[in-house]
Amino acid sequence: MTRATLNSLRQFEAVDWAISEKADIINMSTGMNTWYQAGQDSVITAYDKGALVVASAGNDGSEAYHYPASFDNVLSVAATTSSGDHAYFSQYNCKIDIALPGVAIEITTLNGGYTKASGTSFSAP
Numbered sequence: 001m002t003r004a005t006l007n008s009l010r011q012f013e014a015v016d017w018a019i020s021e022k023a024d025i026i027n028m029s030t031g032m033n034t035w036y037q038a039g040q041d042s043v044i045t046a047y048d049k050g051a052l053v054v055a056s057a058g059n060d061g062s063e064a065y066h067y068p069a070s071f072d073n074v075l076s077v078a079a080t081t082s083s084g085d086h087a088y089f090s091q092y093n094c095k096i097d098i099a100l101p102g103v104a105i106e107i108t109t110l111n112g113g114y115t116k117a118s119g120t121s122f123s124a125p
Helices: 003-020 037-048
Strands: 025-028 052-056 074-080 098-101 105-108 114-117
Touching: 003 025, 003 037, 037 052
Parallel strands: 025 052, 052 074, 074 098
Antiparallel strands: 105 114
């Protein structure tokens, strides 16, 4: 197992922790191209406990599935432009549930300033 794969799987430990803390909504602005049973299990447990899991759909601009967004029981969020058009970088596939603004979203920076960024990670929250 590569370091990147191990780090990706750690996100599901965070889901398990959120479940133990009785979170109602879990946002996952992260993703990977590979399906993992551990991830599916975490999402199913969250769903069974009544939590809504929301995940960014991915930024490859393709039909490829990204996980956790493509797991069953996850609200998968793609990105649109400010005019509501599909963002060129956003995933598009049958697992996507909703598309929201994700282009040139104003965010804070570490030094207390502001900048604009794009991606489905900004659509999901």
